[in-house]
Amino acid sequence: MAAPRLSLLFAATLGTTLVNLACLLALGPRGAAVQDALFVACCALCACTAAEAARLHPAPRNRAWTFVALAFGVSALGNACWTYLEYVRRETSTSSLADVAFLLVPGLLALAFLHLPHARPRGHDRVRLALDVSVLVGLLALWGWRLFIAPAVADLQEQSLAAALAALYPLLDMGLLCLLAWLVPQRLPSWPTLCFAAGTTGFVLGDVVYARLEASGGYVTGHPSDLLWAGGVVAFAAAAWCSVRNIPHDQAPPPRLELRPLSFVLPYLALAVSFLLHSLVPGGRPGELGTLAVLAGLVGLRQGLVWQDKTRLEAELRDAARLLEARVEERTVQVRQTFEGGLLALGMALEGRDLETSGHTERVVRLARALGRALHLPPEDLDALSQGAYLHDLGKLTVPDAILHKPGKLTPEEFAEMQTHAERGHRLALRLPHLAPGALTVILHHHERWDGTGYPHGLRGEGIPPLARIFAVADVYDALVSERPYKPAWTPQAAAAEILAGAGRHFDPCVVRAFAGLREAGRLGTPEEARDESTSLPAESPATAAPDRPGGPPPGRK
Structure with missing residues (x-):
């Protein structure tokens, strides 16, 4: 005031x-x-x-x-x-x-x-x-x-x-x-x-x-x-x-001048009006037109500076946009790595409870991603496939230890209890925020079979979600080559033959052909695949006790 x-x-x-x-x-x-x-x-x-x-x-x-x-x-x-x-x-x-x-x-x-x-x-x-x-x-x-x-x-x-x-x-x-x-x-x-x-x-x-x-x-x-x-x-x-x-009582330094839009328009407008008046008002002298021409040259020079500043600002904006995109991508990668690290930790905890071979979760994730790339899945489907692979056995947290760790064949009642882990895992996964919908299909349907004899819903053929069909091959293959309480480890050759034999019966034939292509190219767990996933893949463990004949695992397990 x-x-x-x-x-x-x-x-x-x-x-x-x-x-x-x-x-x-x-x-x-x-x-x-x-x-x-x-x-x-x-x-x-x-x-x-x-x-x-x-x-x-x-x-x-x-x-x-x-x-x-x-x-x-x-x-x-x-x-x-x-x-x-x-x-x-x-x-x-x-x-x-x-x-x-x-x-x-x-x-x-x-x-x-x-x-x-x-x-x-x-x-x-x-x-x-x-x-x-x-x-x-x-x-x-x-x-x-x-x-x-x-x-x-x-x-x-x-x-x-x-x-x-x-x-x-x-x-x-x-x-x-x-x-x-x-x-x-x-x-x-x-x-x-x-x-x-x-x-x-x-x-x-x-x-x-x-x-x-x-x-x-x-x-x-x-x-x-x-x-x-x-x-x-x-x-x-x-x-x-x-x-x-x-009244400002401080001695702050004067701020930087910001030229207003009016200061940009005024010289052009004044020069245009001056040329118009020179042509309309009588009594003009020859030197006036030359003066107006010189002033027009100054306006042109100013326009050149404006164009130069405009070009510079556009370049700075492009650089800032690229830098922002790089930072966003970097943060996105960090968030994804943190999220996947949490899923991996949860998957490894599930391994410990199921007494599965160490590294099972990491191996099935890599093999599933390799199959997905061979089938030309987009990046978002590959990420969903990885998330589902990390949590595919989440429902086993609800299965009693007596059933989960039983070394012999399961009874029909125990087998029915084991089959509930897919639906229970799906219900648990629904509570996890930011989990991709495709990951939920992997958790729920990775035990479905191509001929409709799988569980929990008995889906058949193309009715089984694609990511679940891909993961089923990776999961069964790693289960066959790994030692479990109820079976010895199979050789990679015997496990691959079992996968090929299950095409059109247990597995999607297209996924089996992709699996065969990876096997022929030597890409089932090769160092190249490991580097692509930014980690090293452990060497395949040799079978400690080969089965008398190729065959599936005992009922109720993988």
């Missing part, structure tokens, strides 16, 4: 300006003396408002408002002198103390604007800002000279001092406008900055209109153009009032 005294001064400035406006509308030139006195009061109140803002601001941020107070104090003095000479002394000479005061005002306002908080452009932003401002300053100077300064200079021979002052006022105003165009994009965007720029523009326009009317003899006190000066005074008072609502 602004200080009460400052708010009171701003309200007094605004109220005096409104009274001045009412006199102008009601009396016109007849109330010139009252209007001049009110304008002197407006300038003095604005100077007091700026002085109060300078008192409230910490150093060195108060310097801008100190210069504003000086500018409007000098302006009040000049207008008071003008009023005294015109209404008391009845003098109309343009060379007086008032002119000296008026000539000081643009310089003091320029110093004030230089001390406003500002941001610092960097890199190409600085170059683009310099080009934009150069174009705007060039256009302002071109049209200011053509419309205001040149006509006044042409009258120097007739009235030397008066014409010189008529030319000097617009010249100083054009310099102030050029400084405004250069510095506004660097000021921090805020209400004080906008009000400051609006007040400066109002004063400059008032001086320009006054110079034009004075040159043609059409100016009298109370002219509607006086409202431009009055509006400028109110804008500067508003800038001082707004500046103390949120």
